[in-house]
Amino acid sequence: MSSAQTFETPVSPVTITSGNGPIVLGMPHTGTWLPEEILNKLNTNGKKLADTDWHIDQLYTGLLPDVTIVKANFHRYVIDANRDPSGISLYPGQNTTGLCPLTDFDNQPIYQDGYEPDEAEIENRRLNFHVPYHAALQTELERVRDLHGAAILYDCHSIRSTIPFLFDGLLPEFNIGTNNGETCDGVIEKSVWSICNNAAEYSTVLNARFKGGWTTRHYGQPHNNIHAIQMELAQRTHLKAETLPFDYDKESAAILRPYLKNILMKLTELVETKQLGS
Structure with missing residues (x-):
């Protein structure tokens, strides 16, 4: 496959909503679009797109006025925008999926045999999708930081x-x-x-199985006044069932939404009242 390949994209790989508040919502996994030439290579299992962060964009819509949102429109089976572009695992020794996943979260193949x-196609996908998403995220974080003196990336997942291949119980x-x-x-x-732990309806953990993906780790630079935190929600919080059609x-x-709103409002307050260290 030629290294000069480009993919036909009916829409932009990224949708950017630029607000003037201090919070940037990253949404790397809510997109469900795949180029036809990739979709046609998937098997029946892959075409289910079961590993989507279903309805995350809808869940956060309207929670915070003037918020910035950077949303990937492409599916994680095209390329995972929350993986290190070098392909290095974020969780050494633990089961996970790669930059361009070959299996789903249940360790089942997603491609036809x-x-x-191959390496050339993965590089093309990186250039066509991963790079534009992160270029947009970097630009928006720097713009927001310039407006407020600090920016907080809240990465939405x-x-x-229950996924036995990835975690127990x-x-x-x-x-x-x-x-x-x-x-x-x-x-x-x-x-x-504090907000999550005081939510009687839900259980909360900090830096357990999910410590923050590449996005959180890459952009989280408190010394440069860009802070990052990841929120991974169990889908039973907002789906009717965790099976098709999701x-x-x-x-x-x-x-759930009032708790998420309280989080985003509190983070805004921390920046606006200058409670963050330099």
Whole structure:
């Protein structure tokens, strides 16, 4: 395959909503679009797109005025925008999926035999999708930091509650990741933990199975006044069922959304009242 390949994209790889507040929402996994030439290589299992962060964009819509959102429109089976572009694993010794996944979260193949991407195709996908997403995220974080003196990247994720290949047992509803406190000022971690831990309906863990993906670790630079925190939600918090068709549950989401709003409002307050260290 030629290294000069480009993919036909009916829409931009990234949708950017530029606000003037201090929070940037990253959404690397809510997109469901795949170029036809990639979609046609997937097998029946791959075409289910089961590993999507279903309805995360809908879940966060309208929670915070003037927020900036950077959303990948492409599916993670094209390329995973939350993986190190070098392909290095974020969780050495633990099961995970790669930069261009060959299997789903249940360790089942997603490609037809012989149609898996080679190194040249992976590089093309990186250039066409991974690079534009992160260029947009970098630009927006720097713009917001210039406006407020600090910016907070809140990386939005969700995952099925039970995936034996990736973790044991039932996943807590709130999974907060700061790479063991390295990616943000401690007051950010403490504030998010407090709101989640006081939510009687849900269980919460900090830096457990999900410590923050490449996005959180890459952009979280408190010394440069860019802070990052990841929120991985168990999908039972806002889906009717964690199987096809993965329908959004308005009633469940209505219980969850006030907590998410409180988190985002608190993070805004931390920046606006200059409670973050330099």
